[in-house]
Amino acid sequence: MKETLRKGWCPGALRPMMARDGLLVRLRISGGRLGADKARALAALAEFYGNGLFDLSARANLQMRGIGESNLAPLLDALADLDLLDDDPAGEAVRNVIASPLAGLGGGLDIGPLVAALEARLTRDPALHALPGKFGFLIDDGSDPSLAGVPADVRFDAVREDTSWRFWIGLGGTRDHAEPLGFCAPGEIVEAANWIGRTFLTLAEKTHPRVRRMEGLIERLGRYQTARAFGGDGGAPRLPYSGAILNPPPVGLTGADGYPALGIAAPFGRFDHHMLRVAANIADESGNGELRLTPWRCLLLPDVRVIPPDHGLGAVGFILDPSDARLRIAACVGQAGCEHASTPTHADAEALWGVVSHFEGAAIAIHVSGCQKGCAKASRTPITLVGRDGLYDLVENGRASDIPVKRDLDLDSAHAAIVALRRRV
Ligand code: SF4
The missing domain is CATH 3.30.413.10 (Sulfite Reductase Hemoprotein, domain 1)
Known part of the structure; x- marks a missing residue:
């Protein structure tokens, strides 16, 4: 057990981190898609085994807080029963893929299979387990709300061309600031990610001290040399300026790309088991039965077209007003x-x-x-x-x-x- 209680670790569920309020168990929910039933089950587990609090991280991960040390083993058993546990800690640590929160609902390219394939490669390829715990990938499906303003070490942003799609590859940063590497076809994403990950490890090994993030590598090598080192020619095009860093989070009723959803924000990403149950119930009663986790500290409830009367979301602490400071x-x-x-x-x-x-x-x-x-x-x-x-x-x-x-x-x-x-x- 002691091996799992690491301080300063980039935590997961299989390697939780001891924090001031108890163990922190971070769940990397694949694609950010959480069924309402699982959300209610997590609420019950948080209340029973922890202090009942959750944090939604800037990478759309769900953190359970205040888990007692003696509660860890039964909690992990319960998470495994919910199919929310990886096979091993090394694979879990590198399964860092942010996906468009409304992916698969018709607004953009269906990236669900690509996200699953990339996650499988990261978890099953021991060579990639050497990637730093904070090193992360991002796949944007080309729909709104866009992930353009969300930084990542390696990003794939879908671009529609007539009737087909391809992905723009960027290194280190938001879409507007990442170093462009060119384009790939959807079917090439996994191999491109594998090549970039391995090349990063080789280059990082040569730097003193060893860099942990793509932006650090770019700072050391320079933009042109970085692009060359990753097989580019330094002349790949940028995508048109998105200005996404200025966009407020999608809170309240949204109709992005014609697909309705209700965005509910947790102040500073913090919510409790009771709030999660209320959100899950709204998802079931007024939406498609899913909660989508976002990197903007809010949950999206797909298919909610009207905020139901007596919804209770504001009363329990969610923010529904997009102008809330x-x-x-x-x-x-x-x-x-x-x-x-x-x-x-x-x-x-x-x-x-x-x-x-x-x-x-x-x-x-x-x-x-x-x-x-x-x-x-x-x-x-x-x-x-x-x-x-x-x-x-x-x-x-x-x-x-x-x-x-x-x-x-x-x-x-x-x-x-x-x-x-x-x-x-
Ligand atoms: S949670 Fe806050 S205080 Fe703790 S390590 Fe991160 S930035 Fe520092």
Whole structure:
């Protein structure tokens, strides 16, 4: 058992991580597709074996929190019965594939079989098990809501050409910032991913210190050399600018690509077993019986065309208003659940909602991070508050690990500093 209780690990279910509030069990739900029955079963397991809380991560993974050590074995048995457990920890750790949340519902190319094939290759090929735990792939089906603004180490973005589809391959970042490598046919995705993964491992091995992410490799090699190293010529075309980084999350009733869905957001990605049951019941009663997990800290309930009366979603804590200021703030679990944090990040993020109105042109305006690791948001944000010794350092237009422009701010000082910085702009 002790081998599984790793601190600082990029956790899974078979290798959970000990956090301040107990074991954290991360479920990589294939394709982000969760049936309502399974969601209710997970709610019951979270209540029985854990503290009843879930976090939806920036990679659309579902994290069960507060699992007691003696509860881990029966929980894993129950997850296996639900077909939510991988065969082994090494394969689970690298099965990092983000898929379009409404895939397979008619809006774009049906990428379900491609996602399954890529996941199977990652889990069954021991050579790929050497990929770093945070190294991730993304497959966008070409429909809305688009994953263009979601970063990935290796991305495949579907592009329709007359009656056929092909995939644009990008390395390291969002669609607008990734290094283009060219195009491949849908049937070539798995081999392309395999080639890129193996090449990354070879190149990473040669760097000192060994890089863990594609963006780090690009920073070291340069864009042109990176493209060349991966078989490109440095001249592959970019896709037209999407501006997706500016898009708000799909919350409320959406009719993207003519396919209706209801987006319900959990404040900072946190919800409890009761909320999950309510969402599952709405999915059954008014939708297609599925919940789709998204990387935007919200769930999509496909086929819900009208918000049912007495739905109870707002009453239990879900956000249904796309203009809710909390949607524009990212925050990690903070002091309540992580030993690296010294600040109550969720409460502090709630208190900052008023300053969000000072920002225009960014879906996420503020990132409140418990430490420099920046788990809640890996990409740049206009303002990042980084907790340290009970206070915050402030990074402008950067990541949690970047050099701050102000240090040692309490919440009131941080609030005032953000307002002053925005006035200056
Ligand atoms: S960013 Fe937050 S959740 Fe991640 S290690 Fe730091 S304090 Fe913990």
